[in-house]
Amino acid sequence: MQQLKMNVNQKEVTLNVEPNTLLVQALRESLHLTGTHVGCDTAQCGACTVLMDGRSIKSCNVLALQAAGSHITTIEGLAQKDGTLHPMQAAFKECHGLQCGFCTPGMVMSAVDLCSRHPNADEAQIREQLEGNLCRCTGYQNIVKAVQMGAANMK
Amino acid sequence: MGASDFSNLPHIGESVRRKEDYRFLTGAGQYTDDIDLPNMTHAYFVRSPHAHAKVLSVDTAAALKSPGVIEVFTGRDVQGDKINGLPCGWLITSTDGQPMKEPAHPILALDRVRYVGDHVAMVVAETLEQARAAAELVEVHYEELPSVVDVAQVSAKGAHLPVLHPEAPDNLCYHWAIGDKGQVDEAFKHAHHVTKLDLINNRLVPNAMEPRAAIGSYNRASDEYTLYVSNQNPHVERLLMTAFVMGLPEHKVRVIAPDVGGGFGSKIYLYAEDVCLTWASKKLNRNIKWNCERGEAFLSDAHGRDHASHAEMALDKDGHFLALRVHTNANLGAYLSTFATAVPTILYATLLAGQYKTPQIYVEVDAWFTNTAPVDAYRGAGRPEATYLLERLVSRAAWEMGMGQDEIRTKNFIQQFPYQTPVALQYDVGDFHACMSQAQQKADVSGYAKRKADSQARGMLRGVGYSSYIEACGIAPSNIAGALGARAGLFECGEVRVHPTGSVTVFTGSHSHGQGHETTFAQVVAARLGLSVDQVDVVHGDTGRVPFGMGTYGSRSISVGGAAIMRAIDKIETKAKKIAAHLLEASDVDIEFKNGEFTVKGTDKKVTFGQVALTAYVPHNYPLDKLEPGLNETAFYDPTNFTFPAGTYICEVEIDPQTGVTRVDRFTAVDDFGTIINPMIVEGQIHGGLVQGIGQALLENCVYDPQTGQLLTGSFMDYTMPRADDFPHFEIGHVCTPCTHNPLGTKGCGEAGAIGSPPAVINAVLDALAPLGVKDLDMPATPHRVWAAIQKASHA
Numbered sequence: 001m002q003q004l005k006m007n008v009n010q011k012e013v014t015l016n017v018e019p020n021t022l023l024v025q026a027l028r029e030s031l032h033l034t035g036t037h038v039g040c041d042t043a044q045c046g047a048c049t050v051l052m053d054g055r056s057i058k059s060c061n062v063l064a065l066q067a068a069g070s071h072i073t074t075i076e077g078l079a080q081k082d083g084t085l086h087p088m089q090a091a092f093k094e095c096h097g098l099q100c101g102f103c104t105p106g107m108v109m110s111a112v113d114l115c116s117r118h119p120n121a122d123e124a125q126i127r128e129q130l131e132g133n134l135c136r137c138t139g140y141q142n143i144v145k146a147v148q149m150g151a152a153n154m155k
Numbered sequence: 156m157g158a159s160d161f162s163n164l165p166h167i168g169e170s171v172r173r174k175e176d177y178r179f180l181t182g183a184g185q186y187t188d189d190i191d192l193p194n195m196t197h198a199y200f201v202r203s204p205h206a207h208a209k210v211l212s213v214d215t216a217a218a219l220k221s222p223g224v225i226e227v228f229t230g231r232d233v234q235g236d237k238i239n240g241l242p243c244g245w246l247i248t249s250t251d252g253q254p255m256k257e258p259a260h261p262i263l264a265l266d267r268v269r270y271v272g273d274h275v276a277m278v279v280a281e282t283l284e285q286a287r288a289a290a291e292l293v294e295v296h297y298e299e300l301p302s303v304v305d306v307a308q309v310s311a312k313g314a315h316l317p318v319l320h321p322e323a324p325d326n327l328c329y330h331w332a333i334g335d336k337g338q339v340d341e342a343f344k345h346a347h348h349v350t351k352l353d354l355i356n357n358r359l360v361p362n363a364m365e366p367r368a369a370i371g372s373y374n375r376a377s378d379e380y381t382l383y384v385s386n387q388n389p390h391v392e393r394l395l396m397t398a399f400v401m402g403l404p405e406h407k408v409r410v411i412a413p414d415v416g417g418g419f420g421s422k423i424y425l426y427a428e429d430v431c432l433t434w435a436s437k438k439l440n441r442n443i444k445w446n447c448e449r450g451e452a453f454l455s456d457a458h459g460r461d462h463a464s465h466a467e468m469a470l471d472k473d474g475h476f477l478a479l480r481v482h483t484n485a486n487l488g489a490y491l492s493t494f495a496t497a498v499p500t501i502l503y504a505t506l507l508a509g510q511y512k513t514p515q516i517y518v519e520v521d522a523w524f525t526n527t528a529p530v531d532a533y534r535g536a537g538r539p540e541a542t543y544l545l546e547r548l549v550s551r552a553a554w555e556m557g558m559g560q561d562e563i564r565t566k567n568f569i570q571q572f573p574y575q576t577p578v579a580l581q582y583d584v585g586d587f588h589a590c591m592s593q594a595q596q597k598a599d600v601s602g603y604a605k606r607k608a609d610s611q612a613r614g615m616l617r618g619v620g621y622s623s624y625i626e627a628c629g630i631a632p633s634n635i636a637g638a639l640g641a642r643a644g645l646f647e648c649g650e651v652r653v654h655p656t657g658s659v660t661v662f663t664g665s666h667s668h669g670q671g672h673e674t675t676f677a678q679v680v681a682a683r684l685g686l687s688v689d690q691v692d693v694v695h696g697d698t699g700r701v702p703f704g705m706g707t708y709g710s711r712s713i714s715v716g717g718a719a720i721m722r723a724i725d726k727i728e729t730k731a732k733k734i735a736a737h738l739l740e741a742s743d744v745d746i747e748f749k750n751g752e753f754t755v756k757g758t759d760k761k762v763t764f765g766q767v768a769l770t771a772y773v774p775h776n777y778p779l780d781k782l783e784p785g786l787n788e789t790a791f792y793d794p795t796n797f798t799f800p801a802g803t804y805i806c807e808v809e810i811d812p813q814t815g816v817t818r819v820d821r822f823t824a825v826d827d828f829g830t831i832i833n834p835m836i837v838e839g840q841i842h843g844g845l846v847q848g849i850g851q852a853l854l855e856n857c858v859y860d861p862q863t864g865q866l867l868t869g870s871f872m873d874y875t876m877p878r879a880d881d882f883p884h885f886e887i888g889h890v891c892t893p894c895t896h897n898p899l900g901t902k903g904c905g906e907a908g909a910i911g912s913p914p915a916v917i918n919a920v921l922d923a924l925a926p927l928g929v930k931d932l933d934m935p936a937t938p939h940r941v942w943a944a945i946q947k948a949s950h951a
Binding site: 028032033034035036037038039040041042044045047074075076078079083085089092093094096098099100101102103104105108123124126127128130131133134135136137138139140141142143144 | 184419847879
């Protein structure tokens, strides 16, 4: 066991983790932040996407100890304290960008990062940038629409 | 209330934003793996690495000594406790009158494994890591046997082939047929032209994004079991597990399907893991969690499709269809999954009339055991296979006869309803011409020639493909399904509980795993009772809270589950009118109910729904001598017929002849789902279905190695899942001919996209490649396959 200090959703946390503990395990099992999901075992699906120092990463593909000293934002940390949704969350609801909800947290975190890097992304760019996130329900069309709306409202 | 009155109510046809979204968007959804019970242990399954082998011994000694291990269970333990195998829910009878071959489907293998991933042992340990590590230490001695995975190979028979089950010495589960062979053969004698086609409907892996998961829990105090499971129909799961497998009293078992991250059919079934966890939770007196890894999901979830067919269409000189003759070999996998046997028969062959007035149809189906994962219903279940075959055949016939793809379809469309097909179904209503003409308009067919010229100028090939599908949803009625072999009823339940302050909780046997029932069903209730959608909550997925229901599959939820809720509301309305009549000092026959208010005909006297609800529970001024207090009604609804969604899809592809890369450039879908309650949700269902269907046509393919029986496409690295940049923006349109036999006029929309789209894509690909001489291509039309077909044709 090794000690890990990081900031998760604006809170300093200290955990004891094994050297092989994945970041997603630390988030789900130690911090009970179960909004971050695991949908595959090959880092393909993107359901575990969180923000690490503002950039989206697949938390199944990062050791917990690699996150030492970093700022992590999970889906639980995106809305305001009073429950008001982040513009990207609100856009997903408005555009019906989710169905079963399982890929949604990762998709939203990816979208937030996408829009901070490419605030003026067009439809083709958004589709390409979402390559790392699989959704089996929506057919992506409304996700693309949501990202466009979210991007506009984040400006 | 009739369908046309219903469709004019407030909230009906309104794109109400979903009530369930807030929890999913904030990480508050609760999927099975998110549930953390005290004293939790973790299970890991030892699976067969071989496609076919004798199990000579299973040595658990080393695993049992491994840190944290509590127990290791094998097939002998299952046998010792008299736990039965998994049942099949649909009995198919062969043409010779013999019942299908129904070999045992053990939850843990005894002396034989029959596919890679077959369950051999379950390790339970304090942590998942400990269970996984100990599973490596379970020593299984196998004697490998030859395997057969391919349906074409197994159906060719032959002495060299391995036999999976002694009950089925030639690996045949059943030989089944429908239609009048004599009449069909006679019609073929008089044909002006016969179009023939051999095709394969490729095997698919459902891949819901949430892998299967389960928690077995046992309460010693009450002697009750609780199974949390990612499942589409918890009551069916409980019934199969208690009555058929474990011999438990049903009232001692509660099945909870909490938030479920997609199903697409793969979570209908009772799986071995679910039984193992429930059984072992009592033996160990511990809660046991199992969360399927994606690799395990590829190996052990029920797969979809996997048909090889030969079809022939007889036509007259004007292109009218005279008769259709089909033979299909269907791969059922190693064992019979819950509804496997109904898919290539009842759900497939009966759909082969399509939208056409083909007078005679004869279909033969041979269903085979192979050394592959069980195959069962996957989004569409039989109807995509039927639509793909028929719509490929129809476009080919058009090309052979020098007709347009639209012309041959419209010439043969059924126009009079009800229409009795030669393959058992009776279509109640539809307007196929309206779907075709709207699709052509939305697809800008008139601009196609210019787009084709533009493509050619860039050295690209362009093609257009049509598909006019019909499907059957909401399998029914129960007595007919029973006569056809169903071992379950096919009704649905709905309970409407009005609270004293006028808000409502609805309990439905339908289950949402992404479809948005919590919103759509709330709209139905709010519309009927004059409430806001926020005042209605929908509860589903828990046998401990909901009356016995049949769950969600076959696009049945709104037409069957919604209809049950409508019936319950009828009862609520009838009783509420009596209460209102008492309060208004009038006769209940004079009471009218509209927009949440009860009025006395011809007067301005009125009382609100809220006042009536409060009176029902605070019955101070109440006709207690004639009426019970309370306002809580349950109804069960058994439909009188299937519903028949139908539509026309038009696809345009552009192909790079240098690389074979096919890009879907335009896709138009016009569907007739009858009444639409929430257009936003319905269009979302179409988008998702289209991506799964286009995925089947261009990307997805489940492949077993023909020599070793190993699954070659066992991860997202090898199995091509559709991604956002594989698709254009879809054009969607609707035609509405309300279903004539349910009170909502709805038909169901969950599967249409996956049913209608594959032939539209492949017809477009073949249209594009026709100038190069390519006449045939099987799904998926990957760049390599397309390129190879071009090369082959150019060297022919």
